Amino acid sequence: MPRDGTETRAQIMDTAQQLILQHGFAGTTVDAVLEGTGLTKGAFFHHFRSKNDLGHAIIQRFAERDQELLRTLTERAERLTSDPLQRLLITVGLMEEMAEQLTDPNHGCLFASYAYESQLFDDDIHGIIRDGFHLWRQKIGDMMRAASAHRPPRVPVDVDELADMLNVVVEGAYVLGKSFGDSTMLARQLRHYRAYLEMVFAVEPRASAAG
Amino acid sequence: MPRDGTETRAQIMDTAQQLILQHGFAGTTVDAVLEGTGLTKGAFFHHFRSKNDLGHAIIQRFAERDQELLRTLTERAERLTSDPLQRLLITVGLMEEMAEQLTDPNHGCLFASYAYESQLFDDDIHGIIRDGFHLWRQKIGDMMRAASAHRPPRVPVDVDELADMLNVVVEGAYVLGKSFGDSTMLARQLRHYRAYLEMVFAVEPRASAAG
Amino acid sequence: MPRDGTETRAQIMDTAQQLILQHGFAGTTVDAVLEGTGLTKGAFFHHFRSKNDLGHAIIQRFAERDQELLRTLTERAERLTSDPLQRLLITVGLMEEMAEQLTDPNHGCLFASYAYESQLFDDDIHGIIRDGFHLWRQKIGDMMRAASAHRPPRVPVDVDELADMLNVVVEGAYVLGKSFGDSTMLARQLRHYRAYLEMVFAVEPRASAAG
Amino acid sequence: MPRDGTETRAQIMDTAQQLILQHGFAGTTVDAVLEGTGLTKGAFFHHFRSKNDLGHAIIQRFAERDQELLRTLTERAERLTSDPLQRLLITVGLMEEMAEQLTDPNHGCLFASYAYESQLFDDDIHGIIRDGFHLWRQKIGDMMRAASAHRPPRVPVDVDELADMLNVVVEGAYVLGKSFGDSTMLARQLRHYRAYLEMVFAVEPRASAAG
DNA sequence: ACAAGCGGGACTACCCGTTGTT
DNA sequence: AACAACGGGTAGTCCCGCTTGT
Numbered sequence: 001m002p003r004d005g006t007e008t009r010a011q012i013m014d015t016a017q018q019l020i021l022q023h024g025f026a027g028t029t030v031d032a033v034l035e036g037t038g039l040t041k042g043a044f045f046h047h048f049r050s051k052n053d054l055g056h057a058i059i060q061r062f063a064e065r066d067q068e069l070l071r072t073l074t075e076r077a078e079r080l081t082s083d084p085l086q087r088l089l090i091t092v093g094l095m096e097e098m099a100e101q102l103t104d105p106n107h108g109c110l111f112a113s114y115a116y117e118s119q120l121f122d123d124d125i126h127g128i129i130r131d132g133f134h135l136w137r138q139k140i141g142d143m144m145r146a147a148s149a150h151r152p153p154r155v156p157v158d159v160d161e162l163a164d165m166l167n168v169v170v171e172g173a174y175v176l177g178k179s180f181g182d183s184t185m186l187a188r189q190l191r192h193y194r195a196y197l198e199m200v201f202a203v204e205p206r207a208s209a210a211g
Numbered sequence: 212m213p214r215d216g217t218e219t220r221a222q223i224m225d226t227a228q229q230l231i232l233q234h235g236f237a238g239t240t241v242d243a244v245l246e247g248t249g250l251t252k253g254a255f256f257h258h259f260r261s262k263n264d265l266g267h268a269i270i271q272r273f274a275e276r277d278q279e280l281l282r283t284l285t286e287r288a289e290r291l292t293s294d295p296l297q298r299l300l301i302t303v304g305l306m307e308e309m310a311e312q313l314t315d316p317n318h319g320c321l322f323a324s325y326a327y328e329s330q331l332f333d334d335d336i337h338g339i340i341r342d343g344f345h346l347w348r349q350k351i352g353d354m355m356r357a358a359s360a361h362r363p364p365r366v367p368v369d370v371d372e373l374a375d376m377l378n379v380v381v382e383g384a385y386v387l388g389k390s391f392g393d394s395t396m397l398a399r400q401l402r403h404y405r406a407y408l409e410m411v412f413a414v415e416p417r418a419s420a421a422g
Numbered sequence: 423m424p425r426d427g428t429e430t431r432a433q434i435m436d437t438a439q440q441l442i443l444q445h446g447f448a449g450t451t452v453d454a455v456l457e458g459t460g461l462t463k464g465a466f467f468h469h470f471r472s473k474n475d476l477g478h479a480i481i482q483r484f485a486e487r488d489q490e491l492l493r494t495l496t497e498r499a500e501r502l503t504s505d506p507l508q509r510l511l512i513t514v515g516l517m518e519e520m521a522e523q524l525t526d527p528n529h530g531c532l533f534a535s536y537a538y539e540s541q542l543f544d545d546d547i548h549g550i551i552r553d554g555f556h557l558w559r560q561k562i563g564d565m566m567r568a569a570s571a572h573r574p575p576r577v578p579v580d581v582d583e584l585a586d587m588l589n590v591v592v593e594g595a596y597v598l599g600k601s602f603g604d605s606t607m608l609a610r611q612l613r614h615y616r617a618y619l620e621m622v623f624a625v626e627p628r629a630s631a632a633g
Numbered sequence: 634m635p636r637d638g639t640e641t642r643a644q645i646m647d648t649a650q651q652l653i654l655q656h657g658f659a660g661t662t663v664d665a666v667l668e669g670t671g672l673t674k675g676a677f678f679h680h681f682r683s684k685n686d687l688g689h690a691i692i693q694r695f696a697e698r699d700q701e702l703l704r705t706l707t708e709r710a711e712r713l714t715s716d717p718l719q720r721l722l723i724t725v726g727l728m729e730e731m732a733e734q735l736t737d738p739n740h741g742c743l744f745a746s747y748a749y750e751s752q753l754f755d756d757d758i759h760g761i762i763r764d765g766f767h768l769w770r771q772k773i774g775d776m777m778r779a780a781s782a783h784r785p786p787r788v789p790v791d792v793d794e795l796a797d798m799l800n801v802v803v804e805g806a807y808v809l810g811k812s813f814g815d816s817t818m819l820a821r822q823l824r825h826y827r828a829y830l831e832m833v834f835a836v837e838p839r840a841s842a843a844g
Numbered sequence: 845a846c847a848a849g850c851g852g853g854a855c856t857a858c859c860c861g862t863t864g865t866t
Numbered sequence: 867a868a869c870a871a872c873g874g875g876t877a878g879t880c881c882c883g884c885t886t887g888t
Contacts, residue, residue, distance in 0.1 A: 005871050024328035026238030029855060041857085042873050051856065108327060115389040116324045117235035118317070129390045155406075161399050164387055165380075168400050172383030176375055178326040179340045188372050189379050192407070195366075199410040219845080240881060253847050256883060427849050446750035448660030451877060463879080465850050473878065528751070535749045537811040538741060539657035551812045577828075583821050586809055590822050591798075594805030598797055600748040601762050610794050611801050614829070617788075621832040641867080662859065675869050678861065851884075862873075 009047045011037050017058050021108045025055055025117050052121075055114075059125055062110045063132045070139055084146035085201050091143065092166065092194045099187035107183065108174045137163045147201060154202045162200070169193045220258045222248050224269050232319045236266055236328050263332075266325075270336055273321040274343045281350055295357035296412050302354065303377065303405045310398035318394065319385045348374045358412060365413045373411065380404045431469045433459050439480050443530045447477055447539050474543070477536075481547055484532045485554045492561055506568035507623050513565065514588065514616040521609035529605065530596045559585045569623060576624045584622070591615045642680045644670050650691050654741045658688055658750050685754075688747075692758055695743040696765045703772055717779035718834050724776065725799065725827040732820035740816065741807045770796045780834060787835045795833070802826045 015036040019028040030051055034044055048054040077090040111129045114121060140163035148157070169189050177185035226247040230239040241262055245255055259265040288301040322340045325332060351374035359368070380400050388396035437458040441450040452473055456466055470476040499512040533551045536543060562585035570579070591611050599607035648669040652661040663684050667677055681687040710723040744762045747754060773796035781790070802822050810818035 008871080021327070022330040024235040024237050024331070026235050027328050027331050030857090031855070040873050041875080042859090042861095043871070045857065045859095046871060049857090106329070109386075111390060112323070112386045113327045115386050116232070116319060116327050117238050118389060119233040120235070120238050126390075130392075133387060133390050158399075161403065164396070165383075165400060165403055168380055168383030168387055168396075169376075170383065171386040172376075172379030172381065175320075175323045175326050175382040175386075176344060176379055178329060179322060179337075179344050181341075185375070185379075188369070189376060192372065192376055196403070196407040196410070199407070241883090242881070251847050252849095252883075254845070257845065260883090262882065430849075443749070444752040446657040446659050446753070448657050449750050449753050452879090453877075462851050462853095464852065464881090467879065467881095468849060471879095530749060531808075533812060534745070534808045537808050538654070538746045538749050539660050540739070540811060541655040542657070542660050548812075552814075555809060555812050580821075583825065586818070587802075587805075587822060587825050590802055590805030590809055590818075592805065593808040594798075594801030594803065597742075597745045597748050597804040597808075598766060598801055600751060601744060601759075601766050603763075607797070607801075610791075611798060614794065614798055618825070618829040618832070621829070663861090664859070673869050674861075674871095675863095676867070679867065682861095684860065845888105847886100847888080849884105849886080851882105853881090855880075856878090858877075859875090860873105861875105862871100864869105864871080866867105866869080 005047060008037075008039065008043060012039065012044060012047060012054070013058050013061060016054055017062070017110065020055075020058070020110065021113055022106055024113060025120060055121065056125055059110055059114055059128055063128050066111075066132055067135060070136060074139060074143070084143065084150045088140070088143040088147050089194055089197060091140070092190060092197065095170075096187050096190045096194070099190055100184075102183050102186065105177055105181040105183040107186075108178060109171055112171050112174060133164075133167055136167050140166055151201065153200050155200065157200055162197075165196075166193060219248075219250065219254060223250070223255060223258060223265070224272060227265055228269050228273070228321065231266075231269070231321065232324055233317055235324060237331055241265075266332065267336060270321055270325060270339055274339050277322075277343055278346060281347060285350060285354070295354065295361045299351070299354040299358050300405055300408060302351070303401060303408065306377075306381075307398050307401045307405070310401055311395075313394050313397065316388055316392040316394040318397075319389060320382055323382050323385060344375070344378055347378055351377055362412065364411050366411065368411055373408070376407075377404060427465075427469060430459075430461065430465060434461065434466060434469060434476070435480050435483060438476055439484070439532065442477075442480070442532065443535055444528055446535060447542060477543065478547055481532055481536055481550055485550050488533075488554055489557060492558060496561060496565070506565065506572045510562070510565040510569050510623075511616055511619060513562070514612060514619065517592075518609050518612045518616070521612055522606075524605050524608065527599055527603045527605040529608075530600060531593055534593050534596060555586075555589055558589050562588055573623065575622050577622065579622055584619075587618075588615060641670075641672065641676060645672070645677060645680060645687070646691050646694060649687055650695070650743065653688075653691070653743065654746055655739055657746060659753055663687075688754065689758060692743055692747060692761050696761050699744075699765055700768060703769060707772060707776070717776065717783045721773070721776040721780050722827055722830060724773070725823060725830065728803075729820050729823045729827070732823055733817075735816050735819065738810055738814040738816040740819075741811060742804055745804050745807060766797070766800055769800050773799055784834065786833050788833065790833055795830075798829075799826060 012033060016028060016033045019032055019036070023032075030041070030044055033054075034040060044054075048057065073091050073094050074087075076094060077087045080090055081087055111132055114125065114129060118126065137160055141159045144157070144159045144162060148159070169192070170186065173186040173189040176189075177183060223244060227239060227244045230243055230247065234243075241252070241255060244265075245251060259268065284302050284305050285298075287305060288298045291301055292298055322343055325336065325340060329337065348371055352370045355368070355370045355373060359370070380403070381397065384397040384400040387400075388394060434455060438450060438455045441454055441458070445454075452463070452466055455476075456462060470479065495513050495516050496509075498516060499509045502512055503509055533554055536547065536551060540548065559582055563581045566579070566581045566584060570581070591614070592608065595608040595611040598611075599605060645666060649661060649666045652665055652669065656665075663674070663677060666687075667673060681690065706724050706727050707720070709727060710720045713723055714720055744765055747758065747762060751759065770793055774792045777790070777792045777795060781792070802825070803819065806819040806822040809822075810816060
């Protein structure tokens with residue numbers, strides 16, 4: 001095999017992803033990506049047929065990493081406890097831990113970025129985003145169903161909605177975090193989501209949960 | 212009396228706002244705005260010094276309308292009840308009512324749209340957005356403080372966080388709603404937020420709240 | 423009415439047409455056209471949506487002028503004589519006169535130029551070219567039919583073929599003329615075509631006809 | 634023995650020639666040629682120093698084949714008869730036979746293709762084309778001179794012109810054939826050329842000649 | 845107030861050719 | 867001999883905003 005361009009390709013995608021989160025897709029120029037990588041037009045269009053092709057590759061990779069994160073989180077939670085409800089709460093707790101590591105207030109979610117420029121993309125990309133959110137609904141929903149079976153919630157709950165709320169909080173916290181320049185937004189909002197879950201499932205809330 | 216350009220100006224802003232919510236600001240061209248209005252360059256640059264000037268005018272108008280909405284909501288809630296906690300819950304409830312009227316799944320918030328292209332804008336615009344969210348934190352926070360004074364919450368609560376969560380839920384619901392093409396997302400997520408508030412403030416949750 | 427761009431548009435088309443006949447359509451760059459006119463990209467793309475749009479406008483104008491030429495020629499011939507055969511021969515003779523005025527050996531026919539790059543164009547343009555040649559077949563054919571009715575040819579003749587041969591000779595003479603750098607090619611080949619017609623229609627050939 | 638690149642070289646030239654006849658030289662990209670052959674850049678630039686080098690090689694090969702065709706035709710005609718005039722007519726007749734075999738209406742002559750993009754090429758290539766047409770003028774002219782010596786034409790004839798007319802008809806018929814999508818154009822126009830020759834040399838025209 | 849022509853620059857896409865590698 | 871990665875430049879397109887005119 002001749003020279004390996006895998007790394008170059010990844011470098012382009014990394015740089016582009018950062019820029020997209022700050023300028024949007026349309027606001028991110030190929031030249032800006034290249035300036036960030038030190039490459040030239042020739043290299044870029046060797047790896048990607050078009051800028052939109054790059055956009056596709058980036059959102060796809062993002063979705064795959066998102067799935068990988070979800071898988072890792074649930075597996076860790078499963079190893080930490082066998083109680084169904086605790087697995088759910090720990091999953092959210094682990095996300096809080098991760099969120100606490102974030103220091104860049106410009107951090108955000110590519111799904112949301114693309115969603116606010118949705119008309120720029122084709123249905124293929126819309127599908128990737130929809131499926132991405134759907135998987136969380138499914139997996140988190142499964143954990144909720146298991147918890148419900150083990151110990152029914154105080155009030156009847158629409159599991160899909162409640163599962164979606166995790167992503168709702170994440171996405172909303174990103175927007176507010178960016179707007180306030182506050183990198184602690186996500187972790188703190190996730191703690192409220194966890195507190196809500198504890199209340200829904202009648203766990204005695206810990207003092208730390210909401211304050 | 213010469214021709215009144217106010218209407219033309221508003222028409223430009225309306226068309227542009229719709230396009231921005233679907234293509235982002237960078238993805239919205241002046242020509243596209245003009246095509247949507249039937250006007251020409253001459254008219255556009257008569258009303259706006261530049262595209263960025265338009266972007267500024269639109270976000271400013273959006274912020275003003277947002278303030279107006281907040282004021283209207285709280286005033287209506289204040290008229291409906293004198294109980295501090297109920298005022299808070301009714302405010303959210305009124306928002307749910309409004310959200311239920313929405314049928315366009317592409318609906319979204321300009322603040323979020325701009326936030327995901329933040330590097331395109333100057334600090335003036337960043338300030339408008341920050342102030343916009345801040346006002347809600349303030350006003351909703353005030354209602355929470357009043358409610359707390361009247362009947363302390365079950366657990367200690369960071370009022371700012373809890374107030375922010377309203378916008379977090381709104382913004383997150385817009386993102387998920389756009390992604391799923393589901394215009395009911397916002398209303399249903401707001402109901403969860405209200406249910407959470409009720410639990411935090413030890414109100415006996417209603418069955419309808421979470422399911 | 424604001425400023426009139428008609429002349430600018432024509433200037434672009436004139437320059438482009440000259441370049442196309444020497445470099446082909448693909449070999450003619452927009453920049454080269456602009457350099458020849460002193461205009462800028464902005465002006466160009468104000469008048470033409472794309473380079474292909476320019477190509478369309480040019481071939482259409484060429485076809486219209488070609489029709490106009492055909493009409494002028496036949497009308498002049500009709501005024502010069504009432505004998506059907508003479509009208510035909512005079513039409514060709516007038517073309518010879520015109521051909522003798524040509525001094526630029528790079529002169530050529532846009533139809534042929536486009537035909538040798540046909541895959542670059544859409545069916546709309548193919549149709550313009552086909553119709554262009556077809557009209558000559560029709561009109562010259564009509565003259566031949568009139569001549570035949572008046573005085574039958576020595577041998578049975580396929581009128582369409584014989585009419586097409588006029589354009590065949592013109593097109594072929596352009597190619598040879600360009601290749602040899604010989605601007606007299608067209609006139610001399612047309613004379614042979616006329617000589618052929620005279621023989622077909624049993625006119626005693628003039629000494630000048632083929633020598 | 635290492636791998637034989639002769640075949641690869643020919644494959645590139647074949648593919649390129651087809652593309653050039655449909656898109657012109659400028660409109661034919663190296664990438665398109667490679668896509669048509671399944672090869673890559675490395676292979677291409679191993680065989681050709683540049684795209685222009687390919688253009689040169691193709692026109693040269695075309696000219697050689699053209700010469701070869703002329704030689705074959707005249708030799709066959711010489712074998713078929715010893716009458717000078719018949720040799721001329723048979724040569725054209727053999728061309729008609731060949732033309733009847735053509736079914737691709739996109740068939741054309743590289744000389745003409747290059748002639749309509751002449752400014753793209755250097756004098757070396759112009760010379761190849763000029764020499765190509767000149768050889769026909771020479772050889773066909775020689776046959777005409779021999780025929781004239783044997784039996785003077787009815788009218789004085791410029792032999793060079795009359796010889797050129799063969800190529801004029803061929804080139805013109807290609808242009809019309811492409812434009813009409815009519816692969817029978819060439820054979821039928823050649824028949825008219827032959828009929829003209831017969832009339833010029835006072836042969837009693839056959840009924841089939843012109844109808 | 846609005847219309848159209850136009851300038852000038854930025855951006856995407858492509859294209860030719862080179863280099864390293866097998 | 868052929869392949870993939872890459873460089874560097876250019877072509878076509880678009881886009882913002884200015885100017886001229888009604």
